[in-house]
Amino acid sequence: MTSPVTWDLFAEALASPHYLAAQQRVLRQLIEALLFERLLAAEIKAEGRDSVSFHIPGRAADGQPVAYRCTGRISESFGRIRLDDAPIVRSAPAGARPIASLQEFVLEAGAMIGTDEYLLHRFLYELQQTLQKDTLARYTRRQGAEGRDLTALEGQLQDAHPYHPCYKSRVGFDPFDNAAYGPEFAPDVRLSWLALRRTKATIATCSDIDLATFLRSEIGEEQHARFNGKLAAMGLAPDDYCLLPAHPWHWREKIASQLFPLLHSRDLVWLGEGSDVYRPLQSIRSLANATRPLAAHVKLPIGIVNTSADRILSCHNVENAPPVSDWLSGILQRDAGLRATGLVFLREVVGITYRDAGLPLALQAAQYGMLGAVWRESADRALQAGEAAAPFSGLAQCEADGRPFIAPWVAQYGLLPWLDALLEAVLPPLLHLLYAQGIGMEAHAQNMVLIHRAGLPCRIALKDLPGGLRFVRQYLADPATCPPLLPTPSFRKQVNATAGMESTVPEEVRDYFHDAVFFINFGELALFLRQHYGLAEADFWTRTAACIERYQARHPELAARFAAFDLFAPAIRVEQLAKRRLFAETEARLQTVPNPLHRFRTEARA
Numbered sequence: 058m059t060s061p062v063t064w065d066l067f068a069e070a071l072a073s074p075h076y077l078a079a080q081q082r083v084l085r086q087l088i089e090a091l092l093f094e095r096l097l098a099a100e101i102k103a104e105g106r107d108s109v110s111f112h113i114p115g116r117a118a119d120g121q122p123v124a125y126r127c128t129g130r131i132s133e134s135f136g137r138i139r140l141d142d143a144p145i146v147r148s149a150p151a152g153a154r155p156i157a158s159l160q161e162f163v164l165e166a167g168a169m170i171g172t173d174e175y176l177l178h179r180f181l182y183e184l185q186q187t188l189q190k191d192t193l194a195r196y197t198r199r200q201g202a203e204g205r206d207l208t209a210l211e212g213q214l215q216d217a218h219p220y221h222p223c224y225k226s227r228v229g230f231d232p233f234d235n236a237a238y239g240p241e242f243a244p245d246v247r248l249s250w251l252a253l254r255r256t257k258a259t260i261a262t263c264s265d266i267d268l269a270t271f272l273r274s275e276i277g278e279e280q281h282a283r284f285n286g287k288l289a290a291m292g293l294a295p296d297d298y299c300l301l302p303a304h305p306w307h308w309r310e311k312i313a314s315q316l317f318p319l320l321h322s323r324d325l326v327w328l329g330e331g332s333d334v335y336r337p338l339q340s341i342r343s344l345a346n347a348t349r350p351l352a353a354h355v356k357l358p359i360g361i362v363n364t365s366a367d368r369i370l371s372c373h374n375v376e377n378a379p380p381v382s383d384w385l386s387g388i389l390q391r392d393a394g395l396r397a398t399g400l401v402f403l404r405e406v407v408g409i410t411y412r413d414a415g416l417p418l419a420l421q422a423a424q425y426g427m428l429g430a431v432w433r434e435s436a437d438r439a440l441q442a443g444e445a446a447a448p449f450s451g452l453a454q455c456e457a458d459g460r461p462f463i464a465p466w467v468a469q470y471g472l473l474p475w476l477d478a479l480l481e482a483v484l485p486p487l488l489h490l491l492y493a494q495g496i497g498m499e500a501h502a503q504n505m506v507l508i509h510r511a512g513l514p515c516r517i518a519l520k521d522l523p524g525g526l527r528f529v530r531q532y533l534a535d536p537a538t539c540p541p542l543l544p545t546p547s548f549r550k551q552v553n554a555t556a557g558m559e560s561t562v563p564e565e566v567r568d569y570f571h572d573a574v575f576f577i578n579f580g581e582l583a584l585f586l587r588q589h590y591g592l593a594e595a596d597f598w599t600r601t602a603a604c605i606e607r608y609q610a611r612h613p614e615l616a617a618r619f620a621a622f623d624l625f626a627p628a629i630r631v632e633q634l635a636k637r638r639l640f641a642e643t644e645a646r647l648q649t650v651p652n653p654l655h656r657f658r659t660e661a662r663a
Contacts, residue, residue, distance in 0.1 A: 061197060061244075062236035070196035071189070079191040080159055083184055084145060087163075087222035088113070088127060089138045090635040094648060096170050104128055108141070115165035123149045123165055125156065133594040134580040135631070135650045159184055172639045180638045183226040183362070190225045193232060194241040200457040207436055207446040207506065208345040211338045212240040214451040214462060219502075219581045221364045221634045227341070229310070229361035238306055238337055238359075246335045246344060248355070249308040250276075252288055252298035252326040253411060253428070257319070259372070260299060261379040263386075263406045271407055272300055275353055275432065277332070284328045293323060301409055302331065302430050304342065304357040311360040311427055325411075325428075339448065339503050342368045345435065353406065353432040360427070365637045369426030372412045373543040377523040377558075378405035378431050380540035385522060387538060388494055394612075395493070399516030400486035401439040401508070405523065407432045422548040436506045436518050443510050446518070449578070450502035452479075453585035461589050466512030472590050475513065476597075480604040482507070482514035487574060488608045492618040495532035497570035499525035502578050527560050527569040532621065563621040568647075571624065572631045575601075575654065595657065602657040625658040627651070 070076070091097045092111060100112040113125040125147055129140035145156040147165075156162055163181045170177070194215050218224035227235060236242045262268050273281045285295040303312055312325075319325035335344035335355065342359045346352040358370035382404035389395055389402060410429035412421065436446045451462045461467070467475055483505070490496045498504075504525050506518040519525075530536050545557050560566050579601060586592040602625070609619055633646040640646065 061242055062193065062232050066197070067193065067232050070193050073192075073196055075195040076188075076192045079188050079195055081142075082191065083159055083188050083222060084156070084162060085140045086220065086224065087159075087184065087635070088125075088145070089129075089140055090220065090222050091166070091170075093136070093138050094633040094636050096636060096639065097166060098169070101131075111138075111140075113166055114169055115162075116168040117149065117165055121150060123147060125162060125166060132584060133598070133656075134583045134653055135576050137576075137580060137584070139584055159188055170639060176639055176641070180223075183223040183228055183638065186226045186228055187223050189232070190227055190230070190235050190239070193235065194225070194239070197236075197242065198457050205445075206350070207448065208336050208338065208347065208350070209243070210451055211345075211448050212243045212336065213457070214448060214454045215241045216450070216454045217339070218364055219450075219453065220577055223364055223638065225363070227361050227363050230306075234306055238304070238341065240337045240339055240341065243336060245347070246305065246337060247333070248302040248331045248335060248344075248357075249305045250284060250328040250331050251301045251303055251308075251312075251428075252284065252293075252295075252328055253301045253409065254324040255297055255299055257324045257411055257413070258299050258301075259376055259410050259412065261376045261408045263379045263404060264383050266379070266406050268299070268407065271432070276300060280332055287328055288326060291323075291326070293326065298326065299409055300328070301428070302355055302357060303428070304344075304359045305330075307357065307359045307427075311358075316424065316428060319411075339450065340368075342370070343433070350437050351435055354403075354435055356405070356431040356433060358426050358429060365634055370410070370429045370431065371426045371524075371545075371549060372410045372429065373545055373549075374523045375408035375410040375426075375429045375431055376543050377540075378408045381523045381526070381542070381558075382406065384538060384540050385496075388490075388496075388534075392489070392493065395486060395489050398486035398489065399482075399508070401436070401506075401516070401518035402522060403434045403436060403439070403506070403518050403520040405431050405433045418548065422546075425546065425549065433520060436508075436520075439518055440508065444508050444515070445510075447507045447509065448502070449505035449507045449517070452507065453502075453581045461585070463512075466509075467590065469511070470513055472586070472592060473600075476586070476592075477600060477604075479507075479514040480601060482509075482516050484601075484604045485608050486517065487570075488605060491566070491570055491622050492608075492612065492615045494534045495528050495566075495618075497527045497566040497622070499527070499569065499573040500578065501573040502581075504573070505578075523558070525573075526558055527566045528558065529560050529563050529566055532563055532566070532618075567622045567624065567626070568630045570622075571629045571652070575624075575652075576629070576631045576650070594653070598653040598657045602654050602659070605654070606659055625652070625654050627655045 092099055097113050102110045104110050107130055110128045115123045117123050125145055127140050127145045128143050131138055146153055147156050167177045237244050284300055288295045333346055333348040336347045337344050343354055343356045345354050359368045361368050385402045408431045454462050456462055487500055490498055504521045507514055508516045583594050583597040587594055628649050629652050630647040630649050633648055636646045
């Protein structure tokens, strides 16, 4: 594949104004997160009716005290901090000046955080990688890009995580890798295909899926025959193997270099490059089939670090994916109220993974999740006549020309009617799953697809099912239907202390749901609508609270569940995403924040 990036273009981008724009965003999200997560103790002064200044202490390399001053506001949305566009000023005994660089701030302000030097420098590297990759994306971004289907929009709406300061770090990708496999560049990706000996594979399928038939359909009869012919030509029995795709970067950088003994033993066989063209989605490790849009999306391990996590494909999630998909689909089929919302579960219908339980635990941990694949249903298959799909994350983003993505829709329907339609499309199915079924979905923007008719929201589709839900078993509506779930291995819990689907108390489920849906997802939308349309945050949360209360009024029989999963509680606990990168992953990093829904529920307004 020919990369759209050359060294000349790379140098031009980093010398362009796009570098400073990207640095401003990284610094803004970094400071907002560090202040919000109470990692920096700033002096806060009122600067007007709705503005404050933050004075952040630091220490220079020579030990001299310095301070940074920036201005912004403390929002009504969970107390989230949003900085304005005013320059960040550094003050020192020698005088004041604008901030010199991202590195300067991280090293001088980071000296006050109390983390160790290695973690601080790792964090700085991830921030710098984000700066580099965002600069290149901005420099090469095109206005009026062709294609407005879901896959195309995932590349055109480029903002990535709206809160995490390492929103585009992709540690492991060099500039050419990033252009070859980053969604912003809409690259044509052809998968690498392997054959994994069945005795070394763990395979899970949904109850209505025949693996052989499914793989022939997904791979294509001609290519399937070619791969099997290659195995036969080597003297190997095709029936002894299952065909498995790999991300081409991951094959080159990880599988071939670390799992090569499997190639020697013929437990793993290289088959070649596939013929279908795929396009990477926002998560990078998920790819959509551009040649055949109705074919399944493929989720593959890729050995990079982005935001707070490595992007392998955990074996337990691969194995849990089809049974969890069956479980949720069964709930949808049996629950007429849930079906009436039009909710779509994008099932993960097949999962294949490799794990050698005979290896020492340290080697198992090193290889865990390195080789595997999950096939997920395409949202295109769920669309009815007149419907279209858009990434939910795009609702709080702007196009390349600076206009909000939602601008044509708001112009057509009016802001408040459009917002009310959005709330009614999103909240009833999620609330019903939580209250009636006892399942809290991690429905942040990347895990949701908005289905609309000419821009008017009508329903949603949910994805990332096995890694994106929580429940307390005794609060499930029908615990007997919950499938046996493979637990998170101990060495993965040390990497991510919040891993695991099953919780012990309903408050944990409530907070997990609240964090994803309201804190990050709706919280960002509330701030976006205030900035671009002047909608007061109080109005946003009043309408959100009213939508929840309308659901509750329709289901008085669930009153005990409303109390158990109290979305109007005065405070909730949310994950500290920046702190996770600055301190060892030995425990869940959570903090208590004020809940805007508490203030705007009906009894509070009465």
